[in-house]
Amino acid sequence: MRAAQGIYGGAVVLALVAATLLDRGALALTTTTRAGSILMFPKVVCAPGRDTVIQLTNTGNMTNDLRCFYLDGDTCSETDFDISLTRLQPTVWGVCAGRPVSPTDAQHGLDPGKIPPLPVGSAGALVCAEVAPGGDVPMARNQVTGEATLVGAGLTGSATSVSKYNAIALPGGSDMDQTLKLDDKEYSACPAAQLLDFPADGSNQTIDALGGTTGAETVTTRVTLVPCVLDFENFTPTAGVMKFDRWDEEELHLSSSRPFSCWDSFALGPYVNPLAGSFGTVQMVGVDRDASPSQAVPVVAVAETFYTDGNGHVTSAAVNLHGAGRCKLPSGELDLRVCTRDADCGVPAILGSCVTNAEGRMTLATP
Numbered sequence: 554m555r556a557a558q559g560i561y562g563g564a565v566v567l568a569l570v571a572a573t574l575l576d577r578g579a580l581a582l583t584t585t586t587r588a589g590s591i592l593m594f595p596k597v598v599c600a601p602g603r604d605t606v607i608q609l610t611n612t613g614n615m616t617n618d619l620r621c622f623y624l625d626g627d628t629c630s631e632t633d634f635d636i637s638l639t640r641l642q643p644t645v646w647g648v649c650a651g652r653p654v655s656p657t658d659a660q661h662g663l664d665p666g667k668i669p670p671l672p673v674g675s676a677g678a679l680v681c682a683e684v685a686p687g688g689d690v691p692m693a694r695n696q697v698t699g700e701a702t703l704v705g706a707g708l709t710g711s712a713t714s715v716s717k718y719n720a721i722a723l724p725g726g727s728d729m730d731q732t733l734k735l736d737d738k739e740y741s742a743c744p745a746a747q748l749l750d751f752p753a754d755g756s757n758q759t760i761d762a763l764g765g766t767t768g769a770e771t772v773t774t775r776v777t778l779v780p781c782v783l784d785f786e787n788f789t790p791t792a793g794v795m796k797f798d799r800w801d802e803e804e805l806h807l808s809s810s811r812p813f814s815c816w817d818s819f820a821l822g823p824y825v826n827p828l829a830g831s832f833g834t835v836q837m838v839g840v841d842r843d844a845s846p847s848q849a850v851p852v853v854a855v856a857e858t859f860y861t862d863g864n865g866h867v868t869s870a871a872v873n874l875h876g877a878g879r880c881k882l883p884s885g886e887l888d889l890r891v892c893t894r895d896a897d898c899g900v901p902a903i904l905g906s907c908v909t910n911a912e913g914r915m916t917l918a919t920p
Contacts (some may be wrong), residue, residue, distance in 0.1 A: 578594070581743050583853065585812070585873045589722025590693035591733065591740060591915070594679040594701045595855050596777040596818065596871075597623065599649040599671040601707040607646045607679065609665075611638035613696035619681045620691075620917060621668075622785045623648075626677035626816035629790040633918055635684075636665035638697075647704075649673065677816050678779040680918065682733065683725070685797045691733060691917065693725025693740065703857075703871065718871040721853045735781055735851075736911035742780035742910035743851035744876025746891040752858060753830065771861045776874075777818040778854035779915030780839070787878045790815035793850030796838045796889055802830030812842060817826040836891040838879060847886040849879070851911035878909035 585587075598606045611617040616639050624633040638644060644665045646652035651670035681699070685692040699720030725733075725740040735742050751774045780791040792814040799807045809824040811817075825835055841848035859869040880898035882891040882905045892898050892907035899905060 570757065570777070574620060581741060583876060584722050584724070585719035585863045587722060587724075588696050588698045589741070590683045590695050590697070590718040590790065591723040592679075592697055592699045593853050594699065594722070594815075595779045596703070596852055596857075597648055597671075597675075597677055597679045598703060598876040599673055599675045601673060604647045604649045606645060606647050606702040606704055606761040608643065608700045608702070609636070609638065609681065610698050611641060611696055612698060613694060614640045615694075615696075616640065616686070617694060617696050618684050618686055619680065619697065620684050621681040622918070623669075623671060623675075624678040624779065624783065624785075624816060625675065625682065626818070626905055628788070630788050631785045632669055632671075634666065634668055635786065636681075637667065638665055639701055642779075643768050643811045648675075648679075658713030672893035676818065678781075679914065680783065680915065682915070689749075691725075691731070693727055696725050698722065714868050716857055716869045716871040718855045718873055719794050721873065731786065731919060733917065735915070735917040737910060737912075743853055744877040744911050745806060745838070745849060745851060745887070745908055745911040747778075747877040748877050748891070749837070749853065749856055749872075750832060751821060751856065752823070752832055753828045754826065770863045772858065774821045774858045775818060775856055776821050776837075777816075778813065778839075778852040778857045780813075780814050781851040781853060781911070782915075783913075783919045785914045786916045791850065792842050793839045793852075794842050795852070796840060796907075797824045798838075798889070798891070799825040799828075799833055799836075801828045801833045805829055813839075825893050834855060834878070839872075840893065847860040848886060849911040851913050856910070876909070879909040879911075880905045881908045 587812040616637060618637045621634050646668050648671045654664045654667045682691055683694050683697060684690060701718055703716040723741040733740055752772055754773055782791040795811045795813055797809045811824060825833055839850040839852045841850055854874045855871055857869050857871045859867060861867050878892045879887045880892050881887055895906045898907055
């Protein structure tokens with residue numbers, strides 16, 4: 554299991570992208586504010602002094618069955634389980650303890666089904682997909698929402714520190730097999746790029762003003778991502794390279810890259826520093842390791858910024874990254890320019906157009 558990083562408290566949640574139609578007959582883009590058929594939680598941790606509380610809600614008026622998969626960030630192996638939610642039922646569990654099926658346990662409410670605990674030292678992702686009754690056939694209903702709360706700051710900091718983000722929901726059309734196509738027809742595709750505004754690492758005047766030890770306080774940001782190409786049947790890791798383009802308050806540009814496989818959690822600083830000013834913005838694009846940059850490896854991600862006052866007090870805020878597109882050249886290839894509209898790519902007929910999504914897929918393990 555991957556050694557978990559220490560973490561934090563506070564909560565800031567931004568929409569990954571508004572749910573707007575791509576074109577006639579296309580599905581809505583991924584969302585953190587509406588219900589969907591697939592939920593992705595990029596960061597799920599069980600560590601000494603730290604737990605992740607998962608909340609799921611069936612927003613529909615019929616019973617909703619889900620197949621869920623914990624993805625181990627080190628081995629790319631999965632631990633699967635099935636749950637069933639009655640009409641309008643929410644449910645909750647801590648990943649370190651799981652949730653047994655017993656009318657006498659400490660968990661209140663209707664039991665959704667047995668949820669296995671994760672071993673201490675685990676770090677990875679959680680994915681849940683709507684299925685037909687019995688759990689054998691995926692069936693899109695677009696009725697489930699979710700949130701994750703990271704409780705405790707790990708081996709350092711306050712045990713009461715919390716950090717919260719929304720699950721990333723993918724709306725669906727219909728399905729009949731174990732391969733879920735994220736292609737805007739069967740299910741929503743993932744964003745082609747990710748955007749993040751972040752504070753500079755290092756000392757912080759706000760912490761100083763609140764009584765921190767001057768010069769000893771720290772601010773750091775971590776990014777956690779999971780690819781939108783996942784094989785829960787064969788445990789095949791998805792390898793890619795994350796390309797970073799950073800701008801600071803003086804509009805200075807810096808490029809860098811980082812390889813990833815299966816799942817990744819990393820400090821952002823080494824890829825965006827040095828930074829002029831107090832804040833920066835970074836564009837992130839996932840591409841294939843061995844192919845041209847045109848071969849997309851889409852990801853979804855969350856970020857957390859950790860604040861330490863120099864006296865051992867730690868808190869943090871989590872945020873969903875914003876989704877964006879990539880410019881498509883007249884040849885049909887994608888380049889590394891990130892966009893939100895065709896005008897960002899120049900005159901569309903000459904220089905290209907903005908493609909807001911990238912296709913992925915998930916292969917579910919056979920029940």
